[in-house]
Amino acid sequence: MTDASTSLPGWNHVYSGKVRDLYEPLDPALTGRMLVVASDRVSAFDHVLSPGIPDKGVLLTTLSLWWFDLLASTEGGRSIPNHLAPDHTIDGGELIPAEVVGRAMLVKSLDMQPVECVVRGYLTGSGWAEYTASGTVCGIRLPDGLSNGDRLPAPIFTPAYKAPLGEHDENISFDQTVELVGAEKAELLRDLSLEIYDRAARTAEAKGLILADTKFEFGVDDDGVMTLADEVLTSDSSRYWDAAAWRSGTSPAERMASFDKQIVRDWLAANWDKRGTPPELPSGIVERTADRYRELLERLTGA
Known part of the structure; x- marks a missing residue:
């Protein structure tokens, strides 16, 4: 490590x-x-x-x-x-x-941009928590009556301000993004993020997977070109679900059969009150997470 x-x-x-x-x-x-x-x-x-x-x-x-x-x-x-x-x-x-x-x-x-470019195609995670409280996700009004794990009418761009290590990233509005990077860059980040998500979601769908949400990072190169950086569309930066399970599942847990670190999140949420030092992960949780990461790579790439 x-x-x-x-x-x-x-x-x-x-x-x-x-x-x-x-x-x-x-x-x-x-x-x-x-x-x-x-x-x-x-x-x-x-x-x-x-x-x-x-x-x-x-x-x-x-x-x-x-x-x-x-x-x-x-x-x-x-x-x-x-x-x-x-x-x-x-x-x-x-x-x-x-x-x-x-x-x-x-x-x-690169000159890295101070914004995590999150795109959500499905309602879950922190978006679901906000929706149940206010009917919005990052201030974007969504239709009434949606359930955890539902597909959104269209993917939405929900940026976050990148916090220093150890601090919590802060969801921000598009207007706040404009304040951080300017209108032209904000629009470019939004449009690039939605375009990449659309291409990736179609690729995942062809492999029997749902790309529920993901986040991108961008930087500007020496020629002034907005450039995709860091990691992209991995198990750490994205939520991937099994498409067949999503269609047939009757509960959120059944629908959101994940190929990411949701196993870790779920175990930690059930065994830690988010105060002090987190407990050590059990070997079974570690092994299951590693297996899901490997399976996602195999299903997407055939490797």
């Missing part, structure tokens, strides 16, 4: 998030590049939990690279620029240290 104390030859550790570690190159010839390393850490309710999920970093990176490649093609839509450096190779080549090959991406440095 990668952590802030990990030393990688040729790279200087500069930041650790809940799951990923960022490194800058020591070689001046690589200025403008960064190394993004996915660890096996798992987080829920804004806490990093123990133990991690075995091979999670490899699974997340493999799936992100698959989606980056698919979205960069023009099949099903325009090519979506991503943060992978031209000299990135999946086997690491000479630039990625052997210690992190398989869970590291060589990327371009």
Whole structure:
């Protein structure tokens, strides 16, 4: 498991998030590049939990690279620029240290936007909690009579302000997004997010999966291009459900047979009052989560 104390030859550790570690190159010839390393850490309710999920970093990176490649093609839509450096190779080549090959991406440095671009196609999670209280999700009025797990009339863009590590991300309105990044960028982030969600949801549907919701991160490159970054459409950043179970299920739990870390969230919600240090995850929960991550990768990619 990668952590802030990990030393990688040729790279200087500069930041650790809940799951990923960022490194800058020591070689001046690589200025403008960064190394993004996915660890096996798992987080829920804004806490990093123990133990991690075995091979999670490899699974997340493999799936992100698959989606980056698919979205960069023009099949099903325009090519979506991503943060992978031209000299990135999946086997690491000479630039990625052997210690992190398989869970590291060589990327371009970007001016990251301070907004998590969340798209929801189905009503669940924090959106369901808000809807039951006010009939809205992030201030967007929804039809009456919806149930947990229902498909929305159309996908909605519900951005969040990215909080520092250990603090809770804050759902914000589109108007607040405009205040943060300006009207032109806000509209571009919204339109790109909805477009990518639509393409990904259609791809998932063809594999017998529902992409219930997801979040994207973007940055601006040196040429001023808004660029898809970080991870994309993984089990950590998205909710995936089994389509057959959703159609036949009579309860939310049956309908939302998930391929993500919902297993962890559910166990933690039932065994922790969200005060103090979270309890250790039981081995059974860890194993089930790892199995679901692997199954999602296999169902989407055939790998």
